[in-house]
Amino acid sequence: MKSQTNDPVQTSAIIKAFDPFNAYFDEEAQSLFLENVHHGISLTFYLKFPSSVNINDLNGYELINNEEVLNKAIILKVEISEYVTTHSGDGNDKDIESDDLDGHTDEQFVIKKLICALRKIFSSYQFIPYYHITEPIDYGLCPPSNLKYYIIELDEVHLKWLESIIRFLPMDNNCFLNVKTLEIDRYKYFKERPPRNNSLINIVQTNTKARRIGYLKYIITKFEKSPYFPSTFLSKIVERDAAIINNELFEYKNNLSGNDKGVIQLTKSGTSAEPYIRLLQGLNIITVRNKSVILTKQSKVYSYLNSKSKIDPILASKLKFRFDLFEIESDNLFKLNLLDRMFFLRQILIHDSFYFLAIVDIISIINKQFRAHDIISVFQRFIIDEINRTTTKVKNDQLRELRTIKERIESWKSPKVYLEHIIEPRLNWLLDLGFLTSETKGNATYYQMATPCRLFSEILAGISEEWFIKHIHIKKYIENHFFIITNYIFGLQSFKITNIKAINVESRLYEAFSIFKTEAPKRIAASQAIEYVCYTFFLYENIIIEFNQLKQFLIDKKTDKFILEWYNSENDGALYIKS
Amino acid sequence: MNLSDLKLNENPFRIGPPLNNTKIIWVGFPDLKQKIDNRITFAMKTSPSRIVINWGRYGSGKTHAANYYSKRRSLEISQELGLQPAINIKLVLPRTSKDPVQSLLRNFLGQISLKNIKSDFDSLEEFFTREQIIQIIESISNDNIITEVFKKVISADSDEVYHSLEAYLFGDTTKGTLSSLGLPSGLKDDEQVVNFLSTYINCITYEKKLYSSFVMWLDEFEDIDTLNKISQDRFTTFLRQLFDKAPNNFLLFLNFTPKTFYNIEDLSITLGEALTTRAKLQIVFEPAKPQEAKQYINELLNDPSFRDQPSGFSPFTEEAVEYLLQNIGILSVRKINEVFSLILEMALMTDTHEINKEFINQSKDEMISWEG
Numbered sequence: 001m002k003s004q005t006n007d008p009v010q011t012s013a014i015i016k017a018f019d020p021f022n023a024y025f026d027e028e029a030q031s032l033f034l035e036n037v038h039h040g041i042s043l044t045f046y047l048k049f050p051s052s053v054n055i056n057d058l059n060g061y062e063l064i065n066n067e068e069v070l071n072k073a074i075i076l077k078v079e080i081s082e083y084v085t086t087h088s089g090d091g092n093d094k095d096i097e098s099d100d101l102d103g104h105t106d107e108q109f110v111i112k113k114l115i116c117a118l119r120k121i122f123s124s125y126q127f128i129p130y131y132h133i134t135e136p137i138d139y140g141l142c143p144p145s146n147l148k149y150y151i152i153e154l155d156e157v158h159l160k161w162l163e164s165i166i167r168f169l170p171m172d173n174n175c176f177l178n179v180k181t182l183e184i185d186r187y188k189y190f191k192e193r194p195p196r197n198n199s200l201i202n203i204v205q206t207n208t209k210a211r212r213i214g215y216l217k218y219i220i221t222k223f224e225k226s227p228y229f230p231s232t233f234l235s236k237i238v239e240r241d242a243a244i245i246n247n248e249l250f251e252y253k254n255n256l257s258g259n260d261k262g263v264i265q266l267t268k269s270g271t272s273a274e275p276y277i278r279l280l281q282g283l284n285i286i287t288v289r290n291k292s293v294i295l296t297k298q299s300k301v302y303s304y305l306n307s308k309s310k311i312d313p314i315l316a317s318k319l320k321f322r323f324d325l326f327e328i329e330s331d332n333l334f335k336l337n338l339l340d341r342m343f344f345l346r347q348i349l350i351h352d353s354f355y356f357l358a359i360v361d362i363i364s365i366i367n368k369q370f371r372a373h374d375i376i377s378v379f380q381r382f383i384i385d386e387i388n389r390t391t392t393k394v395k396n397d398q399l400r401e402l403r404t405i406k407e408r409i410e411s412w413k414s415p416k417v418y419l420e421h422i423i424e425p426r427l428n429w430l431l432d433l434g435f436l437t438s439e440t441k442g443n444a445t446y447y448q449m450a451t452p453c454r455l456f457s458e459i460l461a462g463i464s465e466e467w468f469i470k471h472i473h474i475k476k477y478i479e480n481h482f483f484i485i486t487n488y489i490f491g492l493q494s495f496k497i498t499n500i501k502a503i504n505v506e507s508r509l510y511e512a513f514s515i516f517k518t519e520a521p522k523r524i525a526a527s528q529a530i531e532y533v534c535y536t537f538f539l540y541e542n543i544i545i546e547f548n549q550l551k552q553f554l555i556d557k558k559t560d561k562f563i564l565e566w567y568n569s570e571n572d573g574a575l576y577i578k579s
Numbered sequence: 580m581n582l583s584d585l586k587l588n589e590n591p592f593r594i595g596p597p598l599n600n601t602k603i604i605w606v607g608f609p610d611l612k613q614k615i616d617n618r619i620t621f622a623m624k625t626s627p628s629r630i631v632i633n634w635g636r637y638g639s640g641k642t643h644a645a646n647y648y649s650k651r652r653s654l655e656i657s658q659e660l661g662l663q664p665a666i667n668i669k670l671v672l673p674r675t676s677k678d679p680v681q682s683l684l685r686n687f688l689g690q691i692s693l694k695n696i697k698s699d700f701d702s703l704e705e706f707f708t709r710e711q712i713i714q715i716i717e718s719i720s721n722d723n724i725i726t727e728v729f730k731k732v733i734s735a736d737s738d739e740v741y742h743s744l745e746a747y748l749f750g751d752t753t754k755g756t757l758s759s760l761g762l763p764s765g766l767k768d769d770e771q772v773v774n775f776l777s778t779y780i781n782c783i784t785y786e787k788k789l790y791s792s793f794v795m796w797l798d799e800f801e802d803i804d805t806l807n808k809i810s811q812d813r814f815t816t817f818l819r820q821l822f823d824k825a826p827n828n829f830l831l832f833l834n835f836t837p838k839t840f841y842n843i844e845d846l847s848i849t850l851g852e853a854l855t856t857r858a859k860l861q862i863v864f865e866p867a868k869p870q871e872a873k874q875y876i877n878e879l880l881n882d883p884s885f886r887d888q889p890s891g892f893s894p895f896t897e898e899a900v901e902y903l904l905q906n907i908g909i910l911s912v913r914k915i916n917e918v919f920s921l922i923l924e925m926a927l928m929t930d931t932h933e934i935n936k937e938f939i940n941q942s943k944d945e946m947i948s949w950e951g
Contacts, residue, residue, distance in 0.1 A: 290849065291812060294848065570839040
């Protein structure tokens with residue numbers, strides 16, 4: 001397609017249409033910066049003038065009024081930008097984590113402007129341009145600017161739409177996006193040594209068949225009967241027994257607004273169950289030791305509570321909380337209850353943050369009914385862009401990992417086939433988690449954002465506003481705000497407690513000791529104890545205690561009955577009963 | 580000023596092991612000592628092999644116990660009880676090794692050399708005829724090659740054969756060595772290493788005539804997680820098999836520091852059910868309670884190796900000792916030694932004859948462990 005950037009009429013026409021108030025030309029960079037203060041959008045044209053043209057000492061105003069010179073330039077790319085003024089903080093910003101979900105007016109969020117712009121662009125032209133958010137560089141000479149802005153890049157391919165974009169972008173079409181912020185103590189975050197096994201990009205390898213989270217739940221329940229299974233045998237055992245729940249799968253699709261893809265069938269060599277077992281490993285729910293498959297320490301709290309809910313009617317009723325007025329209550333395995341949704345969402349967010357959050361972002365930008373195909377067609381480009389964005393925010397020693405992954409992704413041959421293995425499972429997980437609803441029209445499945453997803457996007461927007469890159473910081477948010485996030489997105493009625501001394505955590509800690517004890521004398525893994533207390537208070541008592549909050553309580557020795565030794569490098573510790 | 584002004588021959592709170600191994604001492608912690616004494620006595624007097632897991636945080640004294648018992652106390656016990664002595668060996672878990680079993684074998688041979696093995700078998704002839712010994716070897720090893728190896732050891736009469744055997748045991752499998760020994764293959768297979776070690780153990784403790792027990796201390800076992808998974812599985816399998824093939828007179832202590840791991844609670848999950856069911860016995864090296872710590876410090880200061888005449892807590896006041904112990908957090912022996920050693924050195928530096936509470940307060944900025 002002939003690039004229209006060479007069409008001289010367009011360049012000056014675009015600028016006229018933009019009606020800039022300020023113009024600044026950087027002779028060395030050959031970039032022309034234009035600002036329209038009326039609607040706050042600015043454009044930066046990166047130009048290439050032929051050497052025959054004299055651009056010396058031209059200033060911006062002169063240039064934009066000099067059509068002849070202007071139209072001789074080729075446009076290499078254009079940046080569209082909007083800014084917000086950040087609220088001024090003094091040096092002593094609050095350094096305690098708070099769950100202030102309100103408190104800012106929307107106009108102060110650059111992420112809101114960005115997402116609205118991206119939505120409009122996608123809605124018209126079905127593509128997601130490269131974007132990033134930035135704060136201006138502090139040159140140290142003047143007082144630092146308190147502006148934050150986004151930049152959207154239009155490359156040669158998409159320049160043909162520039163004129164129409166700058167026409168519709170400033171239009172106020174009611175972009176409904178709340179931004180919910182949660183505070184993180186930055187100082188503490190950066191002071192802690194990162195744990196081992198800390199990779200920057202977290203991806204779980206998936207096969208298109210591993211779609212139903214209900215099957216993951218089913219395999220976990222097998223461990224109630226036996227603490228381990230021979231690794232060569234587990235898939236055969238799962239397949240052999242999975243036929244029992246086939247009817248639940250079909251019920252899930254037919255009566256419970258679910259989907260029945262990804263069924264486990266009996267095969268000769270266990271290949272049907274394999275994708276799910278691989279997925280469980282990728283999500284760090286099971287692991288292999290001594291050629292046996294066992295539950296990880298991370299999944300034991302869930303496993304215990306899950307099995308308990310079958311005999312404890314109070315717990316069972318708390319888990320069956322209706323997420324949607326129109327939802328039918330059901331015991332169906334594939335219709336995940338509250339505990340399931342919390343646990344699997346958490347594992348996915350920690351271990352698959354890169355792909356999973358990318359998909360949620362794309363869904364939020366599309367902002368209307370979509371098919372898997374819509375995600376597939378933009379995904380490769382999007383995650384490459386996300387890696388590029390990440391590159392600007394990491395230390396030098398992490399660049400190599402990013403480069404390796406980027407090269408791998410760029411080299412995907414027949415990405416459409418490959419992407420099916422990435423996108424289909426995750427859309428189905430989102431469906432099972434209640435983040436999406438689906439509708440079948442003919443042969444195609446159409447998905448739509450459900451309320452939890454919309455609310456979750458608001459929180460993700462808050463994280464983007466603070467850190468720009470979400471997937472590397474999401475884990476910290478889970479450690480500090482998992483329960484309040486869950487409470488918010490599922491519309492529950494729990495409340496946060498700030499003074500742990502006011503409630504009796506000790507008795508639950510004692511319970512944890514008897515549930516999670518191993519051969520190691522007199523100690524249990526601290527993470528299990530803390531998770532158990534947080535989950536049980538949340539589920540039984542509607543009280544929110546966050547993981548880091550309770551951990552700090554124990555580290556500060558606010559209880560005289562337990563001793564906590566915490567090792568940052570292992571991201572865990574040991575809890576002892578004080579004798 | 581020097582230590583003798585404080586009525587001390589040397590700093591009793593040294594952090595490292597003593598230069599002279601046989602002078603290694605145990606002070607304080609009488610209950611713990613009794614427990615370990617009992618275990619060793621039991622092993623010497625009874626037949627069944629046992630695995631005992633010693634749990635204790637870093638600095639709780641597990642390595643010191645391994646050194647103390649293997650270098651000194653085990654022999655004392657056998658003498659006190661009038662029993663045949665035990666063989667004691669302390670090994671450290673092979674770390675980051677591509678072949679942990681071979682690495683362990685090499686460590687073993689480093690302490691129990693071919694010379695020792697030969698002399699042990701020679702000594703066995705006080706109790707059994709050579710034919711009997713060979714019969715015992717054959718029935719125990721259940722492995723032709725290993726039987727041949729031991730036969731060669733017993734009958735080794737020339738330097739040449741001797742050196743070839745040594746090379747063989749250390750992994751030399753060249754044609755020359757093998758053919759000179761008349762052996763078909765090398766000692767590479769894990770199972771063969773098991774057979775080799777178990778045959779040795781079973782023979783020298785046979786009917787407790789020569790040795791009453793074979794005691795192995797395996798230190799730093801928690802480092803098994805520095806090995807890759809395959810090596811970990813291999814090593815735990817090796818231990819299980821060794822234990823199964825030496826059902827009598829073998830006492831294995833595993834020194835464990837409880838560590839947290841990426842996705843399992845602790846090592847007992849990894850050891851595998853087979854090993855943990857054989858290892859129901861545990862000795863816990865608990866942190867000291869304040870009274871125990873006081874007793875330890877008292878006995879240490881007044882041990883004859885450091886002091887000619889007992890002088891209580893001097894140069895510390897009793898109050899200073901209590902004050903220190905209250906303010907350094909969890910009382911591991913290592914931490915106590917570090918702190919008290921530091922204070923002692925500071926006293927020497929400042930010509931202080933009496934270490935009291937005030938001195939502690941002046942010095943606490945120097946102490947990393949201070950938690951007051």
